[in-house]
Amino acid sequence: MEKKELDWGSIGFNYRPTDFRFVANYKDGAWDEGTLSQDANVVMNECAGVLQYAQTCFEGLKAYTTEDGKVVCFRPDLNAARMADSCERLEMPVYPEDKFVEAVVKTVKANLAYVPPYGSGATLYIRPYMFASSPVIGVKAADEYQFRVFVSPVGPYFQEGAKPIVIRVCDFDRAAPHGTGHIKAGLNYAMSLYAISDAHRQGFEENMYLDAATRTKVEETGGANFIFITKDGKLVTPKSDSILPSITRRSLMYVAEHYLGMEVEHREVYFDEVKDFVECGLCGTAAVISPVGKIVDHGKEICFASGMEEMGPITKKLYDTLTGIQMGHIEAPEGWIRVID
Ligand code: PLP
Ligand code: COI
Numbered sequence: 167m168e169k170k171e172l173d174w175g176s177i178g179f180n181y182r183p184t185d186f187r188f189v190a191n192y193k194d195g196a197w198d199e200g201t202l203s204q205d206a207n208v209v210m211n212e213c214a215g216v217l218q219y220a221q222t223c224f225e226g227l228k229a230y231t232t233e234d235g236k237v238v239c240f241r242p243d244l245n246a247a248r249m250a251d252s253c254e255r256l257e258m259p260v261y262p263e264d265k266f267v268e269a270v271v272k273t274v275k276a277n278l279a280y281v282p283p284y285g286s287g288a289t290l291y292i293r294p295y296m297f298a299s300s301p302v303i304g305v306k307a308a309d310e311y312q313f314r315v316f317v318s319p320v321g322p323y324f325q326e327g328a329k330p331i332v333i334r335v336c337d338f339d340r341a342a343p344h345g346t347g348h349i350k351a352g353l354n355y356a357m358s359l360y361a362i363s364d365a366h367r368q369g370f371e372e373n374m375y376l377d378a379a380t381r382t383k384v385e386e387t388g389g390a391n392f393i394f395i396t397k398d399g400k401l402v403t404p405k406s407d408s409i410l411p412s413i414t415r416r417s418l419m420y421v422a423e424h425y426l427g428m429e430v431e432h433r434e435v436y437f438d439e440v441k442d443f444v445e446c447g448l449c450g451t452a453a454v455i456s457p458v459g460k461i462v463d464h465g466k467e468i469c470f471a472s473g474m475e476e477m478g479p480i481t482k483k484l485y486d487t488l489t490g491i492q493m494g495h496i497e498a499p500e501g502w503i504r505v506i507d
Contacts, residue, residue: 174286186276215298215308223252224295232494257307330459336373347408390450445478
């Protein structure tokens with residue numbers, strides 16, 4: 167397979183159209199077979215449900231070239247299941263989970279030339295998504311939907327790469343109690359755009375959202391869950407009904423316990439205890455694990471012992487083990503790796 171001529175080491179986290187995307191349509195109560203298309207544009211009615219009432223959800227996962235040259239993706243079945251949950255909460259028709267995985271595999275296969283080579287630091291980001299395509303003017307669910315999957319080669323989500331970032335405690339809320347924070351609805355991200363732009367204007371890389379009801383507990387950032395390391399080497403990660411159940415976080419909990427012999431606590435985390443942790447990181451498909459060096463709370467700084475130069479030692483071990491599993495040089499738990507070709 168002839169690879170595209172891209173400067174893989176410096177592509178950044180950007181959208182770059184590739185040759186093929188998967189498109190399936192839902193009409194009269196059923197999904198069609200779906201097909202690969204070379205058309206990157208979507209044409210729809212001006213009153214489509216997605217345009218008027220934001221009826222849309224998405225997923226994100228990655229394909230990797232392993233050390234021995236295979237192309238694989240990581241736990242796509244969990245993305246399929248999470249998208250089904252998102253669809254149910256948004257009154258959208260579920261795209262069958264086995265078909266979701268098939269569509270991901272097909273799309274990656276059709277774009278193999280864009281899968282970054284092993285060791286390049288880049289990966290192929292996969293974006294499955296669904297939206298209401300038929301017109302609605304009264305507030306109600308649409309009758310017709312489109313499910314699509316596109317891929318784009320990407321570099322690190324944060325410019326710093328593996329260097330610790332500085333974030334702030336955010337005064338805006340991302341998700342309400344009993345709302346939609348636990349699903350991957352486009353509307354959650356629209357909610358966070360003002361907050362992230364404001365954070366950037368103030369010189370911060372990300373926002374730490376607190377729980378909307380009491381503003382005492384750590385939730386997540388706009389695009390990743392938190393992990394913390396205690397002085398005695400435990401992994402602690404926030405539990406909340408209003409954060410996205412990150413597949414990376416769930417995988418790291420398993421890796422910490424079963425590969426690294428660490429104790430793991432998945433529980434409510436009070437902001438007051440954050441200063442007592444020694445390492446902090448953001449985890450997600452795009453973020454992988456991005457270390458946090460400092461959290462600023464209205465001028466008060468929490469500086470982690472791991473500092474601003476590199477990842478803390480335990481975060482690094484988690485990072486190396488997880489990416490080792492994804493890149494194929496550490497044996498994966500049963501069912502985690504889907505080989506594409
Ligand atoms: N939290 C939010 C709000 C996200 O958008 C993401 C990204 O998908 C995550 C967490 C991390 O989830 P995952 O590890 O499944 O990519
Ligand atoms: C992902 O990690 O896949 C996400 O969807 C996060 C997004 C902010 C890029």
